[in-house]
């Protein structure tokens with residue numbers, strides 16, 4: 001071993017090399033910075049290991065029901081809309097599979113807290129939790145009456161009542177788009193979380209809610225067409241003046257426990 005070998009200096013250099021390699025890999029993805037948001041186009045399974053841990057992950061992963069393929073070619077012939085009147089943007093594979101168990105582990109490890117929507121599709125892949133959130137869609141048609149979110153919190157479950165027609169006032173950008181009000185409501189359960197990550201951001205609804213509440217946002221989306229929609233929606237939202245600084249909406253909620 002050379003006389004001038006300094007183990008502390010050596011480990012500092014190794015650390016710097018590792019960080020530079022992570023930065024270089026992250027820089028290879030398309031990235032847009034709008035307002036207080038950083039948005040990556042790419043596969044979250046590749047990008048998540050390159051990001052620092054955030055305060056909270058709030059997300060809505062693909063359900064694995066193959067919505068895009070089911071609706072392929074089932075339009076009403078007007079303006080490229082499918083039969084449920086969602087624009088398909090020629091993106092058909094985004095819902096082919098639900099995330100693997102290790103992806104759920106990576107999602108939960110990426111934040112100190114987590115809220116995962118669509119969790120009725122993933123209950124076998126998530127640990128037991130006391131706090132589940134319910135979105136009551138106030139409808140009794142053929143579609144589901146409600147949707148569940150798993151949370152990492154040890155507190156009472158809550159319900160948000162918000163009808164589909166009200167939700168559609170946000171515009172139809174993504175077939176499984178969440179209402180902005182629903183995402184603002186669930187951010188109200190994370191009052192200390194300054195930076196929120198959504199690794200499956202779709203049309204960017206979580207980012208829009210973060211902009212409205214003055215939070216920082218990091219988003220990842222695989223489909224370029226949804227990514228571009230998210231960039232525009234989130235940019236527009238951060239440009240709007242905020243009326244109530246850091247004030248979450250009064251939750252329309254009801255204790256389940």
Ligand SMILES: C[S@@+](CC[C@H](N)C(=O)[O-])C[C@H]1O[C@@H](n2cnc3c(N)ncnc32)[C@H](O)[C@@H]1O
Nearest residue numbers: 043044060062094174177178200202203205222
């Ligand atoms: C259920 S949608 C989210 C919709 C969103 N909540 C909204 O309001 O628009 C899930 C999104 O995850 C994206 N996605 C699927 N696999 C992905 C992956 N490995 N990495 C990043 N995004 C992915 C899909 O393209 C889809 O847009």
